[in-house]
Amino acid sequence: MENMKKTYYVTVATGEISQLSTASPWDFKIEATDDEITRLREKFDNVYSADWKGFFRAHTPYVQYHYDRENDTIDQTNEQIYQMIYELGDEEAREHIRAQGLISKINEQD
Structure with a gap:
């Protein structure tokens, strides 16, 4: 039963994942197992955590964006999120x- 796919609605900006299409606005409709949703939730949590670290680091103005590890982490994790949505999405x-x-790896799949 755990491997059964269910429909979820994902809002990337807020990291929201819902089974109700009418609960709030959503960006993407996906079909995922409980394990896949857990992995997607972990990725959203990683972005949230890195975003807070970036907020605190932002008070050190001499570090530019392209030298900021937290921003790199957010960028990489966002790409992983979109990769999962691509694989699971309609x-x-x-x-x-x-x-x-x-x-960036989309052409390898098509």
Whole structure:
């Protein structure tokens, strides 16, 4: 039963994952197992944590964005999030990710 896929609605900006399409606005519709949702939730949590570290680091103004490890972590994790959404998402989600160029390895899958 745990490997059974369910429909979820994902909002990337807030890191929200819901089974209700009417609970709040959403960006992507995906089909995922409980384990896949747990992995996606962990990625959103990693972005949240790195974002707070970046907030505190921002008070050190001499470190530029491209030398900031927290920003690199957020960028890499966001790409992993979009990769998961691409793999689990419906055709509309995949088309949006393709059109926006949100992940770099997309051509290897097509």
